Amino acid sequence: MARIVMKFGGTSMAGTERIRRVARIVQRQQAAGHEVAVVVSAMAGETNRLVQFADEAQAIHDPAEYDVVVASGEQVTAGLLAMHLQSIGSKARSWLGWQLPVRTDDAHAKARIEGIDSDAVLASMAAGEIAVIPGFRGVSPQGRVTTLGRGGSDTSAVAVAAAVKADRCDIYTDVDGVYTTDPRIVAKAQKLKYVTYEEMLELASVGSKVLQTRSVSLAMKEGVRVQVLSSFIEDDAPAADTIPGTMIVSDEELEGIEMERQLITGIAADKNEAKITLTRIADRPGAVAQIFGPLAAANINVDMIIQNIAKDKGETDVTFTVPGADLARTQALLEAQKEAIGYYRMIADSKVAKISVVGVGMKSHAGVAATMFRSLADRGINIQAISTSEIKVSVLIDEDETELAVRVLHSAYELDAKDEAA
Numbered sequence: 001m002a003r004i005v006m007k008f009g010g011t012s013m014a015g016t017e018r019i020r021r022v023a024r025i026v027q028r029q030q031a032a033g034h035e036v037a038v039v040v041s042a043m044a045g046e047t048n049r050l051v052q053f054a055d056e057a058q059a060i061h062d063p064a065e066y067d068v069v070v071a072s073g074e075q076v077t078a079g080l081l082a083m084h085l086q087s088i089g090s091k092a093r094s095w096l097g098w099q100l101p102v103r104t105d106d107a108h109a110k111a112r113i114e115g116i117d118s119d120a121v122l123a124s125m126a127a128g129e130i131a132v133i134p135g136f137r138g139v140s141p142q143g144r145v146t147t148l149g150r151g152g153s154d155t156s157a158v159a160v161a162a163a164v165k166a167d168r169c170d171i172y173t174d175v176d177g178v179y180t181t182d183p184r185i186v187a188k189a190q191k192l193k194y195v196t197y198e199e200m201l202e203l204a205s206v207g208s209k210v211l212q213t214r215s216v217s218l219a220m221k222e223g224v225r226v227q228v229l230s231s232f233i234e235d236d237a238p239a240a241d242t243i244p245g246t247m248i249v250s251d252e253e254l255e256g257i258e259m260e261r262q263l264i265t266g267i268a269a270d271k272n273e274a275k276i277t278l279t280r281i282a283d284r285p286g287a288v289a290q291i292f293g294p295l296a297a298a299n300i301n302v303d304m305i306i307q308n309i310a311k312d313k314g315e316t317d318v319t320f321t322v323p324g325a326d327l328a329r330t331q332a333l334l335e336a337q338k339e340a341i342g343y344y345r346m347i348a349d350s351k352v353a354k355i356s357v358v359g360v361g362m363k364s365h366a367g368v369a370a371t372m373f374r375s376l377a378d379r380g381i382n383i384q385a386i387s388t389s390e391i392k393v394s395v396l397i398d399e400d401e402t403e404l405a406v407r408v409l410h411s412a413y414e415l416d417a418k419d420e421a422a
C-alpha cells in the first residue's frame with residue numbers, strides 16, 4: 001500500500017463527462033490499495049473568465065478580493081469530483097481552506113506556501129475516504145483567501161504530497177509525459193521515462209510548459225517524486241503504478257536506475273525572449289552595473305548577457321535578453337537612464353528564439369557545445385548569443401529558424417526515435 005496524491009488539470013476537469021472519467025481513474029487508484037488525495041484545477045477557461053470579471057470590476061484590483069474571485073473555480077470542481085466519486089460508490093469529501101489550511105504568506109495572486117496542517121486529512125484518508133482538495137489557493141496569516149499564481153495547482157499538489165509524505169505525486173494532464181522535444185515540431189520525439197528535477201527545471205524555464213516551474217523547485221526541495229501522465233486514458237489503460245508517464249526524480253535515484261545516461265535529455269525552444277543591444281558603452285568599472293541595477297530593481301529577469309572587449313576609444317557594445325513581456329518596460333527604463341549609462345543607441349529585437357539543449361549527462365562529457373555550434377553552422381543558422389549552465393547550453397537565434405534548429409539538434413544528439421519497422 002502506498003499513499004498517492006493525484007492532480008488533475010483544467011482540461012481533465014472540464015465538464016461532467018470528464019469529471020466522471022477522473023472519478024473512475026481515482027477510484028482505480030484506491031482499489032489498488034492506496035490511500036488517495038486528489039488536488040484539482042478549475043475547469044479549463046474558468047480562471048480566465050473569473051479574471052475578466054475582476055478586470056471589469058476594478059482597473060486596479062483589491063488584491064484580496066481578486067483572490068476571492070479567482071480562487072472560486074477550484075471550489076466548484078472539488079465539490080463536483082467528490083459528488084462523482086460518491087455516485088460510483090467511493091467514500092469521498094472535499095477539504096476547503098478552513099478545513100485543510102494551506103498556509104501562505106499574504107502576497108495575493110502570487111502567494112507562497114508556508115505549510116499545510118494535514119492531521120485531519122491524514123486521519124480521513126487512513127479511514128478510506130478520498131480527500132478532494134482545491135488547488136491554486138491558500139490562506140494568508142490574516143485568514144484571507146490567497147492564490148498561488150497562474151498554473152499554481154501543480155504547486156498545490158506537490159505541497160500536499162510533501163505534507164502527507166506521499167510516495168508519489170501523479171500529475172494527470174493533457175500530455176502523456178515529458179518528451180525529448182515538442183512532438184509537434186519533431187515527430188520522432190520520444191517520451192522520457194525519467195528526468196531529474198534539475199533537468200525538468202531547466203526545461204520548464206526554457207519553454208517546455210508541462211508543469212509550473214515552482215512546483216518542480218518545491219518537489220526538488222522536498223524530495224517529492226512526481227509523475228506526469230495523461231488523464232485521457234481508457235478504463236483498461238496500464239495503471240499509474242506501472243509508470244506509464246514520465247517520473248521526475250533526484251539524480252541519485254536515477255543513477256540507481258539507469259547506468260548510462262544519454263548525453264542530452266531534451267531540447268527546448270522559447271520564443272518569448274527579446275534581445276536588446278546598447279552600443280558604445282564606456283569600458284570602465286561600473287558601466288554594466290549601471291545597466292542591470294535598475295532592471296533588477298524593476299524585477300526584470302535578464303538571461304543571456306554578452307559584452308565585447310573594448311575596441312578603439314575604450315567603448316563596447318552590450319547585448320542581453322529579457323522576457324518578451326518585459327521588453328517595453330525595459331526599453332522605457334533604459335531610455336530614462338540613457339545619460340547615466342552613457343550609451344549611444346538602443347536596438348531591440350523580439351524576433352529571436354532561445355534554443356537550449358539540456359542534460360545531466362553533459363556534466364561528465366566534453367564537446368556538447370561544440371556539437372551544437374557545428375550542427376547549427378552546417379545549416380547556416382547564425383548564433384547571436386550563448387549562455388551555459390552545468391547542465392544546459394542555450395543559444396539565441398532568429399525566430400524563423402526555431403523549428404529547423406530544434407530538428408537539427410534532435411538528430412545531432414541522436415534523440416530521434418528509431419523506426420519500429422527496421
Ligand code: ASP
Pocket residue numbers: 009010041042047048073135136149150151152153154
Ligand atoms: N486554475 C488556475 C489557473 O488557471 C490554477 C491552475 O489551473 O493550475 O491558473
Ligand code: MG
Pocket residue numbers: 009010151154212
Ligand atoms: Mg497547468
